[in-house]
Amino acid sequence: MKEKIIQESIQLFGEKGFKETSIQDIVDALSVTKGTFYYYYKSKTELLMxxxxxxxDELLRKQEEIIHDGSKPYKQKLHEIVYMLIHDIEKEGLSAKVFFREMRNLTEEDMAEVIKKRDQFRLNIQQLLEAGxxxxxxxxxxxxxxxxxxxxGMTNWSYFWFDPNGRVSDAEVSDIFLKMVLQGLKG
Amino acid sequence: MKEKIIQESIQLFGEKGFKETSIQDIVDALSVTKGTFYYYYKSKTELLMxxxxxxxDELLRKQEEIIHDGSKPYKQKLHEIVYMLIHDIEKEGLSAKVFFREMRNLTEEDMAEVIKKRDQFRLNIQQLLEAGxxxxxxxxxxxxxxxxxxxxGMTNWSYFWFDPNGRVSDAEVSDIFLKMVLQGLKG
Structure with a gap:
C-alpha cells in the first residue's frame, strides 16, 4: 500500500500539482480511507519527501553502479550516465516533473537533504571527469x-523537450550529446 | 507607469509567485490605486503576458542583431548567443524566473504565442548551426x-546554478561552454 500511495500521488501531483491535490483526492483514487493514508504518512508533505x-536515491544507486564498474573507460561511464538520465526522464516523466517542480513544497530541512543528494550526484560526475x-x-x-x-544542463533540459514518441530515441539523443561533448562540433 | 507596474510585478511574482501575489499587493508596493492598475492592464494574467x-521579444531582438551581423564567423555568433543567454539570466534573474516558472498561468492562447516565439529563438540557433x-x-x-x-540546455540550466558572485563570471562560463561544444572534451 505504501508503494501504491506513492505511485498514485506521483500521478496526481504530476498532473494537477502538489498544492492542487488533496489527501482526499489520493485516497479516493485508491478507494481507501484517510485512516489508511495516515497509517503510512503523517502528512502530504511527508509523502512528497x-x-x-x-x-x-534510485538515480544515485544506478550512477554508483556505473561508476564503480572498473572494467570500463571513463568516456563510456559518462555515456552511460547521460543515457541513464535521458532514459529516466522518458520512463519516469511524471516523477521527474514532481521532482523538478514541487521541491519548493518540501520542508526546509527535507529540501536541504534532497539538495545534498543532488549535489552528490553532480559531484560524482565531476569526479568521474577528473579521474578521466x-x-x-x-x-x-x-x-x-x-x-x-x-x-x-543538456540532460536535464531534455525533460522540457524530449518526446519518447518522436523521431529520435533516448539512445540516439545520448549518442549525439556524447559526440558533441567528446569530439566537439568543429568542422 | 506601465513600465513601473511591470518592474514591480517581476519583483513580486519572482519572489512570492504569480498566484501568491494579488493586484492589491502590486498597487500597494507602487503606492497607487487599483484604478491606475486597471487603466493599463485588464487583469493580472494580461500583465503576466x-x-x-x-x-x-528582447532576447529575439538581440539574437537577430547577432545573427545578421555579416562580418562574423558562425562560431563567434554562437559564442555571442551563448554569452547573451548566460549574461541575461544573471542580469535579469527574476524575469527569467517568472518566464520559466509562471508560463503555465498564461491563457492557452497567450501561451501558444509565447511558445511560438521560444521556438523561433531555438530555430534561429539551429539555422545558424546549419549555415555554419x-x-x-x-x-x-x-x-x-x-x-x-x-x-x-547548457545555457538555460545555468538559471538553476549560476552565481553572479561566484568564482567564475558569465563571460568565463560562456568561454568554457564554447570550448567544450566546439572542441570537445577528448584528451
Whole structure:
C-alpha cells in the first residue's frame, strides 16, 4: 500500500500539482480511507519527501553502479550516465516533473537533504571527469565543475523537450550529446 | 507607469509567485490605486503576458542583431548567443524566473504565442548551426536540431546554478561552454 500511495500521488501531483491535490483526492483514487493514508504518512508533505527520496536515491544507486564498474573507460561511464538520465526522464516523466517542480513544497530541512543528494550526484560526475583527465581520456584545461553543469544542463533540459514518441530515441539523443561533448562540433 | 507596474510585478511574482501575489499587493508596493492598475492592464494574467512578451521579444531582438551581423564567423555568433543567454539570466534573474516558472498561468492562447516565439529563438540557433556547416565551420554528421537542444540546455540550466558572485563570471562560463561544444572534451 505504501508503494501504491506513492505511485498514485506521483500521478496526481504530476498532473494537477502538489498544492492542487488533496489527501482526499489520493485516497479516493485508491478507494481507501484517510485512516489508511495516515497509517503510512503523517502528512502530504511527508509523502512528497518520500517521492523525492525514492527518485534521487534510485538515480544515485544506478550512477554508483556505473561508476564503480572498473572494467570500463571513463568516456563510456559518462555515456552511460547521460543515457541513464535521458532514459529516466522518458520512463519516469511524471516523477521527474514532481521532482523538478514541487521541491519548493518540501520542508526546509527535507529540501536541504534532497539538495545534498543532488549535489552528490553532480559531484560524482565531476569526479568521474577528473579521474578521466588523470587517465588521459579528457583534456585538462577546462574546469570540470563548470563542464559538469553543462552536461547536466543538456540532460536535464531534455525533460522540457524530449518526446519518447518522436523521431529520435533516448539512445540516439545520448549518442549525439556524447559526440558533441567528446569530439566537439568543429568542422 | 506601465513600465513601473511591470518592474514591480517581476519583483513580486519572482519572489512570492504569480498566484501568491494579488493586484492589491502590486498597487500597494507602487503606492497607487487599483484604478491606475486597471487603466493599463485588464487583469493580472494580461500583465503576466506583458512580462513574458517583454522578456522573449528582447532576447529575439538581440539574437537577430547577432545573427545578421555579416562580418562574423558562425562560431563567434554562437559564442555571442551563448554569452547573451548566460549574461541575461544573471542580469535579469527574476524575469527569467517568472518566464520559466509562471508560463503555465498564461491563457492557452497567450501561451501558444509565447511558445511560438521560444521556438523561433531555438530555430534561429539551429539555422545558424546549419549555415555554419555550409561554411565548413561545423561538422555535418550530427542532427543540428538535437545539438541545438543540447546547447540551450547548457545555457538555460545555468538559471538553476549560476552565481553572479561566484568564482567564475558569465563571460568565463560562456568561454568554457564554447570550448567544450566546439572542441570537445577528448584528451
Amino acid at each position: 518520500a517521492i523525492h527520496l525514492k527518485y534521487i 583527465i588523470g587517465a588521459g581520456e579528457f583534456r585538462s584545461d577546462l574546469p570540470m565543475d563548470i563542464v559538469t553543469f553543462g552536461i547536466l | 506583458a512580462i513574458h512578451l517583454k522578456y522573449i 556547416i555550409g561554411a565548413g565551420e561545423f561538422r555535418s554528421d550530427l542532427p543540428m536540431d538535437i545539438v541545438t537542444f543540447g546547447i540551450l
